[in-house]
Amino acid sequence: MRVSARVRGRTYQETCGLVNAWGELLNRSGWRWSYFGHLTYKQPVTKIGADRDFNRFVRGIDEKCFGRRYRERGKHITFARGVEYQIRGVLHNHVLLGLT
The missing domain is CATH 3.30.1070 (Cell Cycle; Chain A)
Structure with a gap:
């Protein structure tokens, strides 16, 4: 997934990590x-x-x-x-x- 915006105060790599972590959390099988x-x-x-x-x-x-x-x-x-x-x-x- 390409991230075009940055989270305030974070680098592009940190933002990508946050996006991936949210994706994993929201894709849990129970939800x-x-x-x-x-x-x-x-x-x-x-x-x-x-x-x-x-x-x-x-x-x-x-x-x-x-x-x-x-x-x-x-x-x-x-x-x-x-x-x-x-x-x-x-x-x-x-x-x-x-x-x-």
């Missing part, structure tokens, strides 16, 4: 990813605001898939999320979702 997506903001948002919005997003999916009492039943989606700043300075989320 099944059903969907992937990108969540982008039109206007700048704080990290706290982005976290709040993402939690609402996940909670909405949980309620839609498993009902409003999904926590009591012990059901929920599995997710992996990566957050980065776009060139224009706005937060951007990369998301993997797995239905359990």
Whole structure:
């Protein structure tokens, strides 16, 4: 996999190592990813605001898939999320979702 961007403060080789480590972690046989997506903001948002919005997003999916009492039943989606700043300075989320 070619990495075109660098992780802040890391060399190209370190960035490649991080990408490979994430790939190995996310490809573990026990995890099944059903969907992937990108969540982008039109206007700048704080990290706290982005976290709040993402939690609402996940909670909405949980309620839609498993009902409003999904926590009591012990059901929920599995997710992996990566957050980065776009060139224009706005937060951007990369998301993997797995239905359990």
